Amino acid sequence: MEQEDFGRLVGYQLKRVQAVLRAAMDAALREHDLTTPQYICLELLDLRPGLSNADLARDAFVTRQSMNVVLRNLHGAGLVTRPATAPHGRALPLRLTEEGAARLKAARAGMLAVERRLTAHLDARETEVLLAQLSDMAESLSG
Amino acid sequence: MEQEDFGRLVGYQLKRVQAVLRAAMDAALREHDLTTPQYICLELLDLRPGLSNADLARDAFVTRQSMNVVLRNLHGAGLVTRPATAPHGRALPLRLTEEGAARLKAARAGMLAVERRLTAHLDARETEVLLAQLSDMAESLSG
């Protein structure tokens, strides 16, 4: 029934948690007509207006091409603005529209609820340790 | 530069680790001409021969439809066998071919190396705690 020693791999449990988390986020976002990548994109643009497509791709851990598709949809839905010409280089600074900010605000409550459910059994100190461990794991694999 | 309080969300760090992990696995598997979903599928079939498409989908945390595509590719590559008729119900029990088992064995070493890099900075006790926490997080979100 259980995956014996396979389930004892951190990589496998990470995939499991991420799959459940993604499903929970998608479910919470569905009522706001947003997908998880779209939400992440809106959140990043709210935090740091003027980011370019390439900036967003780096921060969301996806390729420029993937983010470009997400932005095309967001722009088509009227949630973000893209200038027609680049003020410097080729980077096009993106910003939330009023509707984009409103949709983000409405969706954020559901996302925070998911985060609380995720960490429901962890106290503040355990959460700090976990965040540090996850960060170290990412760096030891990429660096 | 950094994501301020956004990076302090466990969900964000999970996504980050999973993205880096997936990239590391893909890189290690590329020399064996396997993708990550294909590898997971082979590993599960090695552990429990005779699993059906739906069984594999559940254990790999994807839909039946997604796993069906993976299996179609694996079958086309001659790494797994599917009976033409179902011995019971509609479930088709799958098994590794000799070549499938050989490819899995060759790829497994690289995967274990990735797992060791992932947990390089954790001792045995910390790893146990982390596994338990990840498991709890998955259950508190899905249950």
Add this chain to the structure above:
DNA sequence: GAGCCTATGTCAAACTACTGACATGGAGCA
């Protein structure tokens, strides 16, 4: 200024994955 390197945006093709839908086989119950 000329040439080289990097970063950026974009196009194309393929893969992975999802939702929605449908038909089929088995089990359980009236």
Add this chain to the structure above:
DNA sequence: TGCTCCATGTCAGTAGTTTGACATAGGCTC
């Protein structure tokens, strides 16, 4: 038996993602 219910396999469509490739803009060195 006949009916419902559930699990399974499968098809179609859509979204997200990737790799590979290309052209363009700026910064850099010479």
